[in-house]
Amino acid sequence: MGDCIFCDIVEGRIPSIRVHEDEDFIALMDINPLTYGHLLVITREHYPSTLDVPDRILAKALPLAKKLAEAATLGVGAPAFNLFVNNGPESGQEVPHWHLHVVPRKSPKELPHLGGGPADLTKLPFTAAAIRENL
Ligand code: 5GP
Numbered sequence: 001m002g003d004c005i006f007c008d009i010v011e012g013r014i015p016s017i018r019v020h021e022d023e024d025f026i027a028l029m030d031i032n033p034l035t036y037g038h039l040l041v042i043t044r045e046h047y048p049s050t051l052d053v054p055d056r057i058l059a060k061a062l063p064l065a066k067k068l069a070e071a072a073t074l075g076v077g078a079p080a081f082n083l084f085v086n087n088g089p090e091s092g093q094e095v096p097h098w099h100l101h102v103v104p105r106k107s108p109k110e111l112p113h114l115g116g117g118p119a120d121l122t123k124l125p126f127t128a129a130a131i132r133e134n135l
């Protein structure tokens, strides 16, 4: 895959500070961390979105994220953490190579809250129906 910064990292063409490697994933320190200890778990293979990642790989991702989150929170002395994956540019994904963010948290004020508001209960059943139709 040309022009992919994370493929370059996997292949060692761009340096990275790694905390874990296995046959499917590399976990490394984020170069522009949201918080102290921010890690990325990236797939060795190039998959743009979660929808592209085979289930057998995804099934290993959350147990690994759990292990890394425990190590990261202990390592930096944070009592909490966020796990998240951006999928598509509209979600804020900047690097189109699958990665899961492990973000140790010491305070809810460290990052802006996503917010949200009360659902329109007259519309919610129709939204649910539109989702069910696509399952
Ligand atoms: P996204 O917005 O795609 O979900 O997140 C991309 C993440 O990759 C960002 O947190 C950004 O700081 C990180 N990142 C971008 N380029 C590099 C790099 O060359 N090395 C490392 N370690 N992280 C990177």
Ligand code: ZN
Pocket (backbone or CB within 6 Å): 001, 004, 005, 006, 007, 008, 045, 046, 047, 096, 097
């Ligand atoms: Zn890639």
